[in-house]
Amino acid sequence: MAGSTPASPTVDAAVVVVPPKTRARQVTPWTDAWRRFRRHRLAVVSSVVLLAMILAVAFGPLLWRVQINDIDFTAMLQTPSRAHPLGTDDLGQDLLARMLYGGRISLAVGLAAMAVSVVVGTLVGAVAGISRGSVDAALMWLTDLFLSLPPLPVLLLIIYLFRDTLKTLVGPELGIFVLIVAAIGAFRWMITARLVRAQFFALREKEFVEAARALGASTFRVVVRHILPNALGPVIVAGTIDVAAAIITESTLSFLGLGFPPDIPTWGRILFDAKDVLDSAPHWALFAGGAIFLTVLAINFIGDGLRDALDPRRVM
């Protein structure tokens, strides 16, 4: 019924034909998923765009050897030119170098925060899903409590309270990185936890789990070998969306002037610095904002494609 509807409307409807059954190669679930993912053209294009961006921020600074803090007062707020392909900021610093450097931080924060939220969410969801009764109830109460906390105000509160301690503990750059990653991760795990728990509830009474149990598998082995791999599809989709959300959150914090310090130009920080000269140097803000938008859009499209590929029943 509703389940036969692919989640995404941008999927190529014309190609939704049953593939020929006679195949020489063995079809694993992953090749099957890849086949479905490829059908979502925008997701494939987005993967290429995202890959290009990751390569650019990873290897770009090696090719474009301008320092991010080369101050040049003769070239302030310049529009794009041959010497500065993306123009300069109010101190005459090269924007391309700063954007490449900031992209590293922004993408690293996104991926690291996703890892935190997926690990915590899977752990909480799995424990809640496999144990019944009071443990499950307590963990779900905690999940609901975190869901009803407004994330940005609480994030701001955490950063306000703890930033000085961490700065003295592990140094200003690493300290703020750890703080932001942990704080963003700590407020994104709830959806994953709920998804994993729901999957566990559906899977743990299935026959193959029963069979494994009857063969004497321990609870840990049943969870890790049999239930978890089958519950991963929605987690991967949620994780992809988490990367985008974490990048937006980090940019928001930096944009409010409460994220990374001025000498670490993340995309949000560049936007924060640029917003006061919006009328005279719009290119400054537009490049940074455009980079955030493009990255987040690409990740969201990939998430959309992955949803079709891995989780075709969940239409949301």
Place this chain on the structure above:
Amino acid sequence: MSRYLIRRLLIAVPSLLGISLVLFTMLALAPGDPFGELATNPAIPPSVQASLRLKFGLDDPIPVRYLHWLTAMAHGDWGFSFVSRMDVDKLILQRLPTTIGVIGASQIVALLIALPVGVYAATRPYSIFDQIASTFALMGFSLPPFFTGLVFILVFSVGLNWFPFVFRSDLSASGLAWWWEEFKQCLMPITVLATFQAATWTRFVRSAVLDVIRLDYVTTARSKGLPESGVVLKHIVRNALIPVVTLIALQLPIVFSGAIVTEQIFRVPGIGSLLISAILANDTPVIMGVTFVFACLVVLFNLMADLIYGWLDPRISYR
């Protein structure tokens, strides 16, 4: 109905307590005496310091401090803002109506966009309209509010000079002219917030309608010869709205994030910009107060969602 309401209110109390516990634990775990900035000020003599520490109960064990703090909050004693030189609760009450007005208006605008677009797209799945709407929805929720806000300022304030980009609470006009000015300066913040919300909700509405539209009772309604508009409005939309209300309620905390950013960009004097300025000025009582108010708003809106839920689905209400 009133029993249902009371039950829901009673369920809201533990979550408020939980939120206050989380907030206070963070405050207690934080290094230093965030409440005791005054007590460590060298300009204040030791005897005053001691009495202040006693008054704030800084040397009590943490559970006792939590109880003190909680009873003080419940009595409306939210502390004193040393930066603004006024009581925190008065300060927040001054700013709150603006925030609620901007958020409320943007939610209504978002709903007015998302409902028709989502329903229309879902009744014609995979049509051109559906594809365009869905692509735009995905783009809309990939656009962070701070970037939309800056682009709006760039286009409509700097470029076209249509709207002011700094929100003024001291408009000199009066009567109808005041309303016009107020409308003009509210338009951009509301649109920025509404764009993001409308994009998210369009996806919710579309998928919820898609879930319902192929159920047997809809086919039955059609085969009875009911007009299509009646089928869509009375049979499909009402049932599709049930999960949408839940999802909207779950989304609300994120709305507040957008509201804080929007207020900061357009300098709207609401509690969001109050929070940012309090953090920049190390004004702990205000930060705690505003965070708690945001949390209360989430609980309040969840309560409203529950009531709407009960109205939409008579099976679950009044239980």
